[in-house]
Amino acid sequence: MSGPLYVPVLPARAHATAVFERLSRDVRAVIRPLWNLPPFPGGTPKTLATAVGKYVDPASAKSRHGGWIDAPFGEQDQTEALAEALSVYCEFGLLRPVTGPERAEAQQTAAVVTARRGSRGLGIRVRVTGEWDGRSGDDVRSLLARAGPELPLDLLVDMGAVPSVRSDAGKEALRALDALMPLADWRSAALLGGGVPTVTADMLEEGPWEEPRGDWWMWREVRTSGRAYAPELCYGDYGVQPASALAQAPDPGRKGAPAWGVLRYTTESSYLLFKTLTRGPDRIAVNRAAARRITQLPGFRGAGAGPGEQWLCECANGPLSTGEGTGGPKEWLQMGNLQHMTYVVRSLTDG
Structure with a gap:
């Protein structure tokens, strides 16, 4: 087999x-x-x-x-x-x-x-x-x-x-x-x-x-x-x-989205979920702070661990004067999957 x-x-x-x-x-x-x-x-x-x-x-x-x-x-x-x-x-x-x-x-x-x-x-x-x-x-x-x-x-x-x-x-x-x-x-x-x-x-x-x-x-x-x-x-x-x-069925007529979203990070023991914002005057600051909290975790694997971690570092350290690089719901999902899938494979490879 x-x-x-x-x-x-x-x-x-x-x-x-x-x-x-x-x-x-x-x-x-x-x-x-x-x-x-x-x-x-x-x-x-x-x-x-x-x-x-x-x-x-x-x-x-x-x-x-x-x-x-x-x-x-x-x-x-x-x-x-x-x-x-x-x-x-x-x-x-x-x-x-x-x-x-x-x-x-x-x-x-x-x-x-x-x-x-x-x-x-x-x-x-x-x-x-x-x-x-x-x-x-x-x-x-x-x-x-x-x-x-x-x-x-x-x-x-x-x-x-x-x-x-x-x-x-x-x-x-x-x-x-x-x-x-x-x-x-x-x-x-x-x-x-x-x-x-x-x-x-x-x-x-x-x-x-x-x-x-x-x-x-x-x-x-x-x-x-x-x-x-x-x-x-x-x-x-x-x-x-x-x-x-x-x-979830496709809904092409759906308009609008929740005012909040999620950044996700996987560790050996847990899934960690951090609140983000999709709109509002505090969006950039809240989203960069969420990414920063992940990069400051004791178990954060560093920017070199994969593209998901690299994106989190860039998001965390970006300027508050621009929202570039803070993402949205689809990108947050992609980055969550990127870091997760890479970490799973590395964990399985390491035994």
């Missing part, structure tokens, strides 16, 4: 795809993203073809070393259109289709057919929403029978719905993996932990918010469990956004 070093679970949106252009080559080489299309409520076959291309074209171009593409929010009557729209990226590109045991039979069949045509394999995404349900193993067996023995399979155990603060998350992950790993000769297997919580203005009102990095400790517990599969297991997470962010 072999696989990538790191599987980030990302929305197929501009702020996420742009990150790959700025990652260093060695970091990018060991990452295989799991890209996720947003919901397209009421989308017709004609509009879906255009929408899928808009989101997947950039994701496919940035995934030079491969990855997966999933449409987890597709409506039942959209199955055929989504499968057709995605097939070109899976058959002639480097992305692999994804299905799961809880999905409709039509979606499972479409994913299997696409995987066979593309000959790159199929991702089996198994969601653990709370406690591991043994009946899920039977559903996976049925799905594997539909896929057949000749198709290369990648197991994606998704713990994103399990709160990272749960002390028994590692045990639930082990229960799921113990049940799923014997079911197939998996080409690769990844454990996907959750990301940061949904951020509210109240959380940041009293100062920076510190969220325990439970996904990393869950991973460490599994890796040190002594299981035979543990050394080959790939690490994955939702990065600096909550898992719920994937379900």
